[in-house]
Amino acid sequence: MNQAEPPVIANGVVFAYGSGENTRQAYKDRGLADFSPLRIKNSTHAVLYALDALTGKELYSSGDQIKTWNHFSGLSVANGRVYIGTYDSVLYCFGLDGAAK
Numbered sequence: 297m298n299q300a301e302p303p304v305i306a307n308g309v310v311f312a313y314g315s316g317e318n319t320r321q322a323y324k325d326r327g328l329a330d331f332s333p334l335r336i337k338n339s340t341h342a343v344l345y346a347l348d349a350l351t352g353k354e355l356y357s358s359g360d361q362i363k364t365w366n367h368f369s370g371l372s373v374a375n376g377r378v379y380i381g382t383y384d385s386v387l388y389c390f391g392l393d394g395a396a397k
Contacts, residue, residue, distance in 0.1 A: 297313075298314040298315070298316050298340060299314050299315040299319060300313075300315075301313055301314070301315050301366070301370065301371075302370065304370075304371045304372075304373050304378070305349060306373045306378075307376075308348070308349045309349060310346070310348075311345070311347075311373060313342055313345065313366070313371065313380060314343050315342050315366040315367065316339055316341045316342045316362075316364070316366065317367055317383075318337075318338035318365075320335065320338070321335075339364075339365040339383075341360065341362050341364055341365055342358075342362045342364070342365055342366040342380060343357060343358055343359065343362065344357070344358040344362065344371075344378065344380055344388075344390060345358075346378070356390070361388070362382060363382070363384070364383050364386070365383050366380060366382050369382075378390050
């Protein structure tokens, strides 16, 4: 999981994600170089996982569906859906089959 962030647990499902954000701020060749355009350029994309809370078995992965990275926005869960916003201002919504029944 690339840059794991705090999970959310709902109805026996752990929703966890890797933000995909490059948080590196120090480099061997130039020391501390906290330069946001460099971090943005080297970031990838977020990946959301749904895991069984008892077994840890992966129930779902968003794979490459989320196109950019997440920065400090976290997850929200409501009505059987999980929401994640990304750096490019897109709000993604995912749900498991049967979750809203």
